[in-house]
Amino acid sequence: MAPMDNVDVIVLGTGAAGMTAALAAHESGASVALIERGSRIGGTSAISGGVIWVADNPRMRAAGMADSREDALAYFRSLNHGDLVDETLEAFVDSGPEALEFLEGIEALKVAVLPGYPDYYLDRPGAKPEGSRALDHDLFALGELGDWAARIYAIEEPKPLMLRETPLGGATEMPPMEVLGQRMAARQCGFGQAMVARLLKACLSRGIEPLLGVETHRLIKEGERINGIEGLRDGQPFALTARRGVVIATGGFEWDEDLRQTFLRGPVTAPASPPTARGEGLSLAMAAGAKLGNMTSAWWAPTLVTPDAPWASGEQRAQIILIERTVPHSIMVNRSAKRFCNEAANYSALGGVFHQFDPANYDYLNLPAYLIFDAQYAARYPLGTRQPGQPIPDWVMRGDTIEALAEQIGLDAATLAETVARFNAHAEAGHDPDFGRGTSAYDHFYGDRSRQGTAVTLGAIREAPFYAVQIHSGLLGTNGGPRTDGQGRVLGHDGAPIPGLLGAGNAIACPTGGIYAGAGGTLGPALTFGYLAGRTAALANG
Ligand SMILES: Cc1cc2nc3c(=O)[nH]c(=O)nc-3n(C[C@H](O)[C@H](O)[C@H](O)COP(=O)(O)OP(=O)(O)OC[C@H]3O[C@@H](n4cnc5c(N)ncnc54)[C@H](O)[C@@H]3O)c2cc1C
Numbered sequence: 381m382a383p384m385d386n387v388d389v390i391v392l393g394t395g396a397a398g399m400t401a402a403l404a405a406h407e408s409g410a411s412v413a414l415i416e417r418g419s420r421i422g423g424t425s426a427i428s429g430g431v432i433w434v435a436d437n438p439r440m441r442a443a444g445m446a447d448s449r450e451d452a453l454a455y456f457r458s459l460n461h462g463d464l465v466d467e468t469l470e471a472f473v474d475s476g477p478e479a480l481e482f483l484e485g486i487e488a489l490k491v492a493v494l495p496g497y498p499d500y501y502l503d504r505p506g507a508k509p510e511g512s513r514a515l516d517h518d519l520f521a522l523g524e525l526g527d528w529a530a531r532i533y534a535i536e537e538p539k540p541l542m543l544r545e546t547p548l549g550g551a552t553e554m555p556p557m558e559v560l561g562q563r564m565a566a567r568q569c570g571f572g573q574a575m576v577a578r579l580l581k582a583c584l585s586r587g588i589e590p591l592l593g594v595e596t597h598r599l600i601k602e603g604e605r606i607n608g609i610e611g612l613r614d615g616q617p618f619a620l621t622a623r624r625g626v627v628i629a630t631g632g633f634e635w636d637e638d639l640r641q642t643f644l645r646g647p648v649t650a651p652a653s654p655p656t657a658r659g660e661g662l663s664l665a666m667a668a669g670a671k672l673g674n675m676t677s678a679w680w681a682p683t684l685v686t687p688d689a690p691w692a693s694g695e696q697r698a699q700i701i702l703i704e705r706t707v708p709h710s711i712m713v714n715r716s717a718k719r720f721c722n723e724a725a726n727y728s729a730l731g732g733v734f735h736q737f738d739p740a741n742y743d744y745l746n747l748p749a750y751l752i753f754d755a756q757y758a759a760r761y762p763l764g765t766r767q768p769g770q771p772i773p774d775w776v777m778r779g780d781t782i783e784a785l786a787e788q789i790g791l792d793a794a795t796l797a798e799t800v801a802r803f804n805a806h807a808e809a810g811h812d813p814d815f816g817r818g819t820s821a822y823d824h825f826y827g828d829r830s831r832q833g834t835a836v837t838l839g840a841i842r843e844a845p846f847y848a849v850q851i852h853s854g855l856l857g858t859n860g861g862p863r864t865d866g867q868g869r870v871l872g873h874d875g876a877p878i879p880g881l882l883g884a885g886n887a888i889a890c891p892t893g894g895i896y897a898g899a900g901g902t903l904g905p906a907l908t909f910g911y912l913a914g915r916t917a918a919l920a921n922g
Pocket residue numbers: 392393394395396397398415416417418420421422423424425426427428429430431432433594595596629630631632652653654656657658660661679700855856857884885886887899900901902903904906
């Protein structure tokens with residue numbers, strides 16, 4: 381890469397949003413500096429499922445699947461609780477397909493429809509039960525990246541398969557071990573790893589080499605215009621000028637305890653994202669006078685802390701749990717040993733129940749929460765990284781009776797026994813009159829597909845030993861931050877764009893508000909606004 385002290389566009393952050401912005405700016409004729417705070421590339425995007433939700437996307441069109449702008453807008457608007465802004469929502473719906481065409485056209489993405497993955501709110505107008513809006517990645521061979529492959533975040537944990545080949549993506553079983561072994565040897569990966577790797581390759585092949593380890597302390601201003609960054613690299617002062625604009629794509633703020641406590645609407649005890657999302661972009665935007673939006677909300681998700689597998693940098697690590705709370709022979713209970721939700725509901729909406737407040741006790745009703753399961757479950761289903769049939773880890777609580785398990789957890793034994801007995805009676809009758817588990821097609825997606833009807837998700841908890849793990853109020857990332865217009869320009873308090881400042885991804889107020897439309901509901905807007913912000917920055921007057 382040529383030495384730089386000034387470029388047209390600076391992009392902060394090497395996740396999906398940042399690399400897309402860098403590519404869009406470059407293809408619009410700008411010179412680009414892609415800046416990363418850490419020593420690794422890809423942030424949350426690299427460890428994600430990589431699924432991308434875009435309505436009326438090019439893959440759907442190619443397959444002759446019907447969708448429209450009107451359906452997509454009707455769907456979002458039916459879910460609106462005041463968090464949607466017409467301009468940004470419409471920009472996402474209108475430009476999402478174009479952003480994907482752009483990325484596929486420059487080989488920065490290779491995607492296919494994730495078959496059968498339904499939208500999350502199937503009773504709403506414009507929802508697609510057949511799942512055509514969610515896209516999955518083809519495999520990528522890491523050798524194509526040379527030495528840069530080792531710079532991808534958590535690449536030491538390779539995912540040699542595509543989401544659509546796994547139960548998480550709707551398949552009934554995993555690819556054979558032999559196939560996985562061959563792919564490991566060929567260093568092939570899928571999921572978010574393939575997405576980040578392809579984006580990175582497209583950047584590198586255009587001479588955009590990420591500059592790692594840059595701490596940005598301040599945005600530089602010339603008059604009213606943001607025109608650079610200032611900070612440290614390797615402990616030495618670092619400054620770079622951007623003639624046209626700076627794009628903030630630094631991810632969310634969930635790993636900054638102070639920001640989390642200040643803004644989010646309820647407790648978050650275990651984020652599933654990596655500790656790269658520290659809200660630095662938010663702080664830079666606030667200092668520049670940005671108007672904020674969506675700050676109380678996040679991509680909520682129940683999580684499970686895996687104490688035996690922390691992040692490489694030492695922080696506590698948590699897994700999103702999907703299959704675990706959907707398959708039969710399991711329930712979730714709260715501090716009162718009572719069920720409190722349809723356990724199989726979509727993860728983001730489910731976040732709300734963890735924030736239910738009890739005015740009588742001045743405390744959260746459903747925290748702490750626990751997943752309770754039995755020996756049938758242990759034999760057949762996974763738990764975090766533990767596969768079916770493997771030994772149950774030491775940190776899982778167990779008891780020979782439900783009462784003994786309750787004692788282990790510290791719950792009232794009689795109440796837990798009553799809760800389990802009630803659930804069992806209903807499960808055996810094939811219904812859940814308390815919370816309607818098993819009534820929606822979504823409830824079946826992560827269930828046991830070898831079964832029929834509601835038995836996909838409902839099954840009695842009867843066989844000893846009985847087990848419990850704590851379930852946390854977690855998230856996949858925050859989705860509040862500086863508000864932008866429909867071109868990705870950050871707005872000031874007066875509602876006018878701050879000249880030279882743009883944003884995309886979890887670093888900004890998401891154009892879909894807090895609405896997780898379906899699988900891929902965060903990466904769809906991140907890529908779209910990365911595309912818009914990068915292109916807008918490049919075309920700004922210098
Ligand atoms: C387990 C898991 C699975 C998920 N699966 C999906 C899925 O399948 N589909 C979906 O839509 N969403 C999914 N999500 C959510 C999704 O991954 C995120 O919403 C998305 O990746 C955010 O992208 P981003 O580019 O905004 O941020 P990130 O991918 O987090 O990238 C931000 C980058 O900016 C860097 N950075 C931070 N501060 C600075 C700074 N000051 N200067 C420069 N760089 C900085 C970070 O180090 C990081 O590399 C998942 C999340 C998790 C945790």
